Amino acid sequence: xxxxxxxxxxxxxxxxxxxxxxxxxxxxxxxxxxxxxxxxxxxxxxxxxxxxxxxxxxxxxxxxxxxxxxxxxxxxxxxxxxxxxxxxxxxxxxxxxxxxxxxxxxxxxxxxxxxxxxxxxxxxxxxxxx
Amino acid sequence: xxxxxxxxxxxxxxxxxxxxxxxxxxxxxxxxxxxxxxxxxxxxxxxxxxxxxxxxxxxxxxxxxxxxxxxxxxxxxxxxxxxxxxxxxxxxxxxxxxxxxxxxxxxxxxxxxxxxxxxxxxxxxxxxxxxxxxxxxxxxxxxxxxxxxxxxxxxxxxxxxxxxxxxxxxxxxxxxxxxxxxxxxxxxxxxxxxxxxxxxxxxxxxxxxxxxxxxxxxxxxxxxxxxxxxxxxxxxxxxxxxxxxxxxxxxxxxxxxxxxxxxxxxxxxxxxxxxxxxxxxxxxxxxxx
Numbered sequence: 001x002x003x004x005x006x007x008x009x010x011x012x013x014x015x016x017x018x019x020x021x022x023x024x025x026x027x028x029x030x031x032x033x034x035x036x037x038x039x040x041x042x043x044x045x046x047x048x049x050x051x052x053x054x055x056x057x058x059x060x061x062x063x064x065x066x067x068x069x070x071x072x073x074x075x076x077x078x079x080x081x082x083x084x085x086x087x088x089x090x091x092x093x094x095x096x097x098x099x100x101x102x103x104x105x106x107x108x109x110x111x112x113x114x115x116x117x118x119x120x121x122x123x124x125x126x127x128x129x130x
Numbered sequence: 131x132x133x134x135x136x137x138x139x140x141x142x143x144x145x146x147x148x149x150x151x152x153x154x155x156x157x158x159x160x161x162x163x164x165x166x167x168x169x170x171x172x173x174x175x176x177x178x179x180x181x182x183x184x185x186x187x188x189x190x191x192x193x194x195x196x197x198x199x200x201x202x203x204x205x206x207x208x209x210x211x212x213x214x215x216x217x218x219x220x221x222x223x224x225x226x227x228x229x230x231x232x233x234x235x236x237x238x239x240x241x242x243x244x245x246x247x248x249x250x251x252x253x254x255x256x257x258x259x260x261x262x263x264x265x266x267x268x269x270x271x272x273x274x275x276x277x278x279x280x281x282x283x284x285x286x287x288x289x290x291x292x293x294x295x296x297x298x299x300x301x302x303x304x305x306x307x308x309x310x311x312x313x314x315x316x317x318x319x320x321x322x323x324x325x326x327x328x329x330x331x332x333x334x335x336x337x338x339x340x341x342x343x344x345x346x347x348x349x350x351x352x353x354x355x356x357x358x359x360x361x362x363x364x365x366x367x368x369x370x371x372x373x374x375x376x377x378x379x380x381x382x383x384x385x386x387x388x389x390x391x392x393x394x395x396x397x398x399x400x401x402x403x404x405x406x407x408x409x410x411x412x413x414x415x416x417x418x419x
Binding site: 010012013015016019020023056083084085086104105106107108109 | 353357360361363364365366367368369371372375388391392
């Protein structure tokens, strides 16, 4: 099971995502950060994680984070989870191969199901049936 | 030796030669002073006279010159008045021949007492565009007769033609000067207009880029504002979506406080947006003034 990282300067956003994972019966490891720099220093030494990344953050924003990942050749998968509906941001996201999905907040149960292709659904349904 | 004055054909040849010389010299003249000098040298070979006086009319101006003895006097500026008999000539156009010699004509030029039977001749030649008054004072010693009128007319024609030429040249020079003055003025004005146009273009360019910059700034601010407002709103929506999956106790304890803090944050952001927008409006208005 992939390790999941939540990076959002708003703890409430991380709380919502985490709750949705819990509701789906996900039992894997979920680590949340409100400081992207701290998250990056840990992700540097990890492999094949799935990152939920916010764009608008002070000090280090989502783009800075993605650039830093590219610079260090880190191969994690990134789902952008942002309140931005701007076309400029959506287009810009295409420039980063690491980004596998662009999601507009609020995250809810319906949207969460769209992620099934990236999360192991069988694992999820198996966990649910337990 | 036979009498020259009786040999008419020879007399004609001599007169013709004298006139040719005179006409040639007049032809070469480039101004009226030179014409006067030629008259002084050559007229005495064509005609007998004590005083010859010519007045050429040009528009409302007069050009007068007089020849007496070996002296010449002329007025190119038209400041001299006509003599009374000249007024008559001008008005009536009838040739004049009289023994009454006006003092004004001879004064300080010829001693009237020294003349033997003086006669004053006068003509008004009406040449197309201008009149020419000619008067001639002769006596028995320097005799003038009706037979001399033809040569006098030729002489007057020659001088008058030259006068026309010089006058036209002068007019042309004045016109040319006026034209080149006008050209210079137009050129200067054009340059001034060019400068103004260039200045305008630059002002417009500067203003346009200023406005574009302001627009960009405002758009950026509005986008940023929408963004900042949407952020806490999306959190509120996210929390609300969780309500249906949790029991009342958890909702009240976990979700409601988060709802309250997110709503408070959204309020803060909206206050900031309003403040920023008013500030921008005030700045824009100030910049317009």
